[in-house]
Amino acid sequence: MCLAVPGKVIERFETNGMMMGKMDFDGITKNICLAYIPDIQIGEYALVHVGFAIEKLDEKSALESLELFRNMGFLEEELGETVSS
Numbered sequence: 001m002c003l004a005v006p007g008k009v010i011e012r013f014e015t016n017g018m019m020m021g022k023m024d025f026d027g028i029t030k031n032i033c034l035a036y037i038p039d040i041q042i043g044e045y046a047l048v049h050v051g052f053a054i055e056k057l058d059e060k061s062a063l064e065s066l067e068l069f070r071n072m073g074f075l076e077e078e079l080g081e082t083v084s085s
Contacts, residue, residue, distance in 0.1 A: 003074060004047040004054060006062035007032065009040055023048060026066045028079045 007023035012034065014020065019034040023046070033052045040046055045062035046053040057065075069075050 003069070004049040005069060005075070005079065006045050006057050006065045007048050007053075008045050008062070009034075009042050009053075012042060021053070023053070025079055026070055026075055028075065030079065 005025055007025040007030070009021045010024050010029070011022035012019065013022075019038045021032050021034045021040070022029055023032045025048075030048075030051075032048050034040055034046075035052070037046060037053050037056055040053060040056055045057040045059055047055045047057055066075070
């Protein structure tokens with residue numbers, strides 16, 4: 001299954017002319033392409049699908065979705081990593 005997972009931008013940087021960001025997915029961090037929403041800022045949330053941030057989200061919606069994904073065990077499945085303790 002391929003879900004869009006909400007994450008929080010914790011860092012912004014440019015790689016080869018492409019706007020990128022490090023995003024936190026409930027303890028799992030990944031480098032994500034921010035080209036589709038280049039105005040997103042550190043501390044904001046976005047839906048991420050296959051390595052691309054595709055839509056901004058408000059914090060409440062993002063945290064509710066993350067909690068549901070965590071409870072169903074989807075975070076590790078979708079992101080391919082174990083959540084840090």
